[in-house]
Amino acid sequence: MSDKVLMKGNEAIGEAAILAGCRYYFGYPITPQSEIPAYLAKRMPELNGVFLQAESEVAAINMVYGASSAGARVMTSSSSPGVSLKQEGISYLAAAELPSVIVNVNRGGPGLGNIAPAQSDYYQSTRGGGHGDYRTPVLAPNSVQEIADLTMKSFEIADSHRTPVLILIDGVLGQMMEPVLLPQPVQYDPDSKAWALKGRGNRSKRNLTTTIFLDVDQLEEHDWHLYQKYQVITDEFEKGCWKDISCELHQVDDAEIVLVGYGIISRILKTVVEKCRKRGIKAGLVRPKTLWPFPSHVFADLAKKTKQILVVEMSTGQMVDDVKLAVNGQAPVYFFGRTGGNIPSSFEILNEIDKLVRPE
Numbered sequence: 001m002s003d004k005v006l007m008k009g010n011e012a013i014g015e016a017a018i019l020a021g022c023r024y025y026f027g028y029p030i031t032p033q034s035e036i037p038a039y040l041a042k043r044m045p046e047l048n049g050v051f052l053q054a055e056s057e058v059a060a061i062n063m064v065y066g067a068s069s070a071g072a073r074v075m076t077s078s079s080s081p082g083v084s085l086k087q088e089g090i091s092y093l094a095a096a097e098l099p100s101v102i103v104n105v106n107r108g109g110p111g112l113g114n115i116a117p118a119q120s121d122y123y124q125s126t127r128g129g130g131h132g133d134y135r136t137p138v139l140a141p142n143s144v145q146e147i148a149d150l151t152m153k154s155f156e157i158a159d160s161h162r163t164p165v166l167i168l169i170d171g172v173l174g175q176m177m178e179p180v181l182l183p184q185p186v187q188y189d190p191d192s193k194a195w196a197l198k199g200r201g202n203r204s205k206r207n208l209t210t211t212i213f214l215d216v217d218q219l220e221e222h223d224w225h226l227y228q229k230y231q232v233i234t235d236e237f238e239k240g241c242w243k244d245i246s247c248e249l250h251q252v253d254d255a256e257i258v259l260v261g262y263g264i265i266s267r268i269l270k271t272v273v274e275k276c277r278k279r280g281i282k283a284g285l286v287r288p289k290t291l292w293p294f295p296s297h298v299f300a301d302l303a304k305k306t307k308q309i310l311v312v313e314m315s316t317g318q319m320v321d322d323v324k325l326a327v328n329g330q331a332p333v334y335f336f337g338r339t340g341g342n343i344p345s346s347f348e349i350l351n352e353i354d355k356l357v358r359p360e
Contacts, residue, residue, distance in 0.1 A: 004179040009147045009169060010035035012180050013103055014043060016151035017075050021188025022101070023049035024074040026063035028056060028082060031115040032171035033105035036077040057082045061089030061102075068098035069209045071196030073155055073188055077103035079171075080121055081112060083129075090164055091130030094226070095211035099158035101151070102136075103167045105174040108341035116341025117171030119263060122318035125168050126292040133223050135230045138166045138291040139245065140262045144178035150289070152183045153245055159193075161233055168291065170314065172264040172343070237293040247295045248287040251277070255284030257357055258302055260311040260323055262288050264343070269312060272349050281357055291319070296326035303330035308356055312349055313337045 007015070014036050017025070025044060027037045037053060044051035050067075054060035060076050067074040078086060083104045093100055106121045108114040125138045137157055139150045147169065154165040191198070197207050213219035236242060248266070251273055252258055261269045266287040276283035286302065288295050303309070309331055311320040320335045327333055336352045338344045 004181050006177055007144060007180050008035055008175060008177050009144045009173045010105065010175070011039045012144050012148040013077065013151050013167070014039035015182060016148040017101065017155070018043055018047065018049070019183055019185040020073065020152045020155040021186055022073040022075050022155065023047060024064075024067040024072045025050070025076065026052050026054050026060040026067070026074070027076050027078065028054055028060050030079045030082045032107055032117070032174050033077050033079045033103065035174070036103065036105075057085035058089065061086040061093075064100050064102075065089060065092055065096070065098060068093065068100045069096070069197045071190050071193040071198060073099075073159075073190070075101040075103065077105070079105045079107045080109050080118070083121065083124070087124075087130035090136065091128070091132050091134060092211045093164040094128070094130075094134035094136060095132065095222075096209045097162040097226075097229075098164070098209060099155075099162050100164045101154045101158055101167065102164055104169075106168060106170045108339070114341050115171065117173075117264065117314065117343065118339065118341055119170055119265065119314040120316070120318065120339060121168065122291065122313070122315065125166050126294070126322070134226055135292055136164050136166050137161075137233065137293070138168055140168050140289055140291050142173065142263050142266045142287065142289075144173070144176065144180045146289070147173065148180050148183060150245060152186070161229060162195075163229070163233075168263075170263050234293045237290065237295075238297055242290060242293075245289045247289055247298055248285070249298070250285040250287070252284035252286060252302060252306070254282055256282040256307045257353060258284050258286055258306045258309045259349075259353075260286045260288075260309060260319070261313065262291065262319065265312050265314060268344065268346055268349065272346050272353070275346065275350060276353060281353065283353065288319075294322045294326065296322070299323055299326035300328065300330070303327040306331055309333045310352065310356065311335050312344060314343060315339055
């Protein structure tokens with residue numbers, strides 16, 4: 001077993017992608033994710049891989065389209081406004097069913113905002129983000145170790161379902177350093193994708209990747225095909241096939257108030273739960289690791305036995321909508337958030353909890 005190494009979250013993404021068999025990276029620098037291209041600019045040439053700093057985010061995502069079409073494991077990364085520029089290309093990737101991994105190290109917005117951490121890209125990430133009817137699986141780690149592990153998992157999901165997969169972290173996780181045990185490398189065969197554009201060879205039928213269907217009935221058929229694929233992904237998720245990356249439950253069995261958060265917020269909330277318990281408040285924590293599909297079944301079950309739910313986000317409130325839909329009125333759902341790059345403190349969250357459990 002290899003020893004743990006001290007790495008930034010952004011660096012762990014780069015190394016884990018390499019261990020997953022990724023040999024193509026196309027990107028463009030933007031804070032707070034610039035360590036990802038900086039790391040891969042050094043590592044890819046060492047492995048006869050391809051690192052290319054494109055002239056723009058738009059160019060980078062279209063290069064991802066080309067490499068994926070040829071059967072490669074490929075990744076790009078950016079931060080909020082840069083990911084916005086990639087949305088047209090992400091829609092193309094989804095429509096053409098091209099597996100790829102896209103990393104968003106979320107920063108403050110809207111607009112250029114600032115370079116501080118945020119969670120205000122939740123809607124964009126979980127609703128597709130670009131045009132048309134499509135979804136992308138979204139993974140949300142909360143530590144450098146999970147960043148490495150879920151980066152490996154993202155390539156597996158992308159290939160098995162022929163879909164782009166999004167990794168959503170915040171600026172804190174991208175910049176923080178922690179010990180990480182790097183996963184074992186996988187043996188990826190780039191010739192394993194029979195649908196890839198590698199020349200006709202002995203095949204009688206040519207391969208084609210396209211996103212244009214001028215006949216309305218053909219496009220409708222394709223849209224329903226994509227919809228059915230997303231249903232398969234959701235069914236797998238709800239049946240426990242993604243159990244290891246679904247969500248974390250912490251002290252929820254007897255919890256009278258359940259706190260909900262992902263990413264860096266979930267780490268703060270775990271501390272809050274312990275402080276609540278010491279004060280005699282029965283608090284618990286639900287941390288979604290996968291944001292789409294959303295672990296709605298977990299919240300539906302918890303709503304039957306808890307008194308109230310408090311969702312905490314670094315936004316004006318986005319994931320809270322999914323929690324409310326999952327709870328379906330069976331328990332009151334409250335929200336507390338900080339935005340603009342501010343991170344809520346445990347003291348602020350405790351104050352909100354006091355207002356709910358000990359009203360004057």
